[in-house]
Amino acid sequence: MLKERMAIRKGEWTKPTAGLAPTHVQANLVIVPKKHAYDFLLFCMRNPKSCPLIEVTDAGSYTPVSSAPDADIRTDIPRYRIFRHGKLADEVMDITEEWREDFISFLIGCSFTFENALRAAGIPLRHIENKQNVTMYETNVPCHGAGDFQGNLVVSMRPIRADHVPAAVQITSAFPTMHGAPVQVGYPEKLGIKNLQAPEYGDPVEIKEDEIPVFWACGVTPQLVALQAKIEIMITHAPGHMFITDLLDSEIGR
Amino acid sequence: MLKERMAIRKGEWTKPTAGLAPTHVQANLVIVPKKHAYDFLLFCMRNPKSCPLIEVTDAGSYTPVSSAPDADIRTDIPRYRIFRHGKLADEVMDITEEWREDFISFLIGCSFTFENALRAAGIPLRHIENKQNVTMYETNVPCHGAGDFQGNLVVSMRPIRADHVPAAVQITSAFPTMHGAPVQVGYPEKLGIKNLQAPEYGDPVEIKEDEIPVFWACGVTPQLVALQAKIEIMITHAPGHMFITDLLDSEIGR
Numbered sequence: 055m056l057k058e059r060m061a062i063r064k065g066e067w068t069k070p071t072a073g074l075a076p077t078h079v080q081a082n083l084v085i086v087p088k089k090h091a092y093d094f095l096l097f098c099m100r101n102p103k104s105c106p107l108i109e110v111t112d113a114g115s116y117t118p119v120s121s122a123p124d125a126d127i128r129t130d131i132p133r134y135r136i137f138r139h140g141k142l143a144d145e146v147m148d149i150t151e152e153w154r155e156d157f158i159s160f161l162i163g164c165s166f167t168f169e170n171a172l173r174a175a176g177i178p179l180r181h182i183e184n185k186q187n188v189t190m191y192e193t194n195v196p197c198h199g200a201g202d203f204q205g206n207l208v209v210s211m212r213p214i215r216a217d218h219v220p221a222a223v224q225i226t227s228a229f230p231t232m233h234g235a236p237v238q239v240g241y242p243e244k245l246g247i248k249n250l251q252a253p254e255y256g257d258p259v260e261i262k263e264d265e266i267p268v269f270w271a272c273g274v275t276p277q278l279v280a281l282q283a284k285i286e287i288m289i290t291h292a293p294g295h296m297f298i299t300d301l302l303d304s305e306i307g308r
Numbered sequence: 309m310l311k312e313r314m315a316i317r318k319g320e321w322t323k324p325t326a327g328l329a330p331t332h333v334q335a336n337l338v339i340v341p342k343k344h345a346y347d348f349l350l351f352c353m354r355n356p357k358s359c360p361l362i363e364v365t366d367a368g369s370y371t372p373v374s375s376a377p378d379a380d381i382r383t384d385i386p387r388y389r390i391f392r393h394g395k396l397a398d399e400v401m402d403i404t405e406e407w408r409e410d411f412i413s414f415l416i417g418c419s420f421t422f423e424n425a426l427r428a429a430g431i432p433l434r435h436i437e438n439k440q441n442v443t444m445y446e447t448n449v450p451c452h453g454a455g456d457f458q459g460n461l462v463v464s465m466r467p468i469r470a471d472h473v474p475a476a477v478q479i480t481s482a483f484p485t486m487h488g489a490p491v492q493v494g495y496p497e498k499l500g501i502k503n504l505q506a507p508e509y510g511d512p513v514e515i516k517e518d519e520i521p522v523f524w525a526c527g528v529t530p531q532l533v534a535l536q537a538k539i540e541i542m543i544t545h546a547p548g549h550m551f552i553t554d555l556l557d558s559e560i561g562r
């Protein structure tokens with residue numbers, strides 16, 4: 055088994071997973087009971103840019119058979135959050151005790167994949183250089199809702215030097231199943247973002263004079279929408295503490 | 309409303325839709341009752357190359373709000389097939405009488421989109437020149453199953469001149485949500501295809517000496533798998549009689 059995942063399972067690694075097992079696809083986790091799974095799956099399908107699905111497990115199974123067949127969803131993430139009726143109830147390092155036969159796990163793509171590709175192409179990313187969390191905003195752009203799951207798009211923003219913008223669009227377009235091309239370049243107010251220095255999530259970031267704010271659909275969207283639906287129980291990874299799959303960045307989006 | 313769709317609704321066009329409303333995305337239709345919808349949706353999600361979803365309607369709604377908001381799923385297809393317990397029960401031009409409040413419609417991409425792009429790039433397609441149906445085979449490659457929906461991949465095959473193969477791969481790769489890149493080039497026996505001249509669906513096609521058989525995932529896969537599941541009722545379009553959406557080929561796969 056992937057040694058980094060084994061270290062997480064043994065409790066030897068309890069920190070965020072950024073930089074861990076580089077070139078391996080990392081994933082967001084959302085677990086919901088089966089009665090909510092159809093609507094949540096439909097929400098993801100209707101909003102593929104913000105909710106790129108890597109895998110959906112069978113009900114009651116904690117094995118992601120396609121993306122990490124020797125993994126255990128209940129133990130292989132450094133830190134989990136348990137939400138009840140839309141409120142954070144607990145943060146734990148193992149959810150074996152909580153597991154139910156009707157649980158379905160959704161693994162959703164994370165921007166680490168395209169960020170690696172951007173940096174490999176010589177496009178610097180300030181939040182990584184500053185060891186901060188990426189800047190994220192709630193927008194006024196409605197997602198396509200499904201049943202109880204309704205809400206607005208969340209975007210991440212990275213300041214990109216003007217002459218790097220075309221390459222940044224090209225490179226991220228090559229990962230259509232990992233958020234893909236930006237949703238917008240340069241006009242935050244058209245997304246309903248009033249103050250770039252007051253993001254709803256993550257850390258604010260400096261935008262230099264020769265840089266343009268570029269906005270990508272963000273994987274926080276489905277979590278936020280699931281929270282707003284106030285379902286009886288939902289379990290996610292803790293921010294930054296992702297699930298590491300066996301898939302390679304180079305296999306994604308083909 | 310799109311005039312071609314209006315002609316279909318009025319019963320003035322009852323033939324196959326190939327060549328109708330060119331540049332508009334056409335779609336396969338599969339209608340299943342809500343109790344089967346989660347498994348069918350999960351099957352499509354787990355097999356995105358053969359089952360590229362364009363839209364899934366809300367239960368009981370016959371309006372595809374994203375892809376053709378003024379359309380009526382019950383009347384706007386020239387010809388429908390009604391299957392009961394996996395057997396063809398009827399072929400009709402209107403399903404208004406059959407409609408149920410628990411029906412969910414799946415619109416699934418069709419290869420017309422990438423075929424238009426291939427031909428625009430000067431890559432001829434013999435089945436179109438011969439006014440025949442594309443050649444299709446059942447393979448021995450298992451799909452990722454979901455609940456009752458289990459089965460093997462169906463592929464379409466087009467003979468491509470050897471020097472055109474790289475461009476054919478590049479062009480179809482640009483439509484990841486419309487079957488995307490080929491699944492294989494040149495080795496039918498590795499897919500379990502014993503005799504290229506005996507396809508399971510469509511018409512056999514000549515393969516000239518300087519040509520290579522190229523195989524793409526095929527939208528017949530989900531229909532076949534749904535049939536094999538022998539659910540109590542399933543309604544589809546009749547082969548070649550597709551649903552014409554408002555979406556343009558140029559909008560797809562972004």
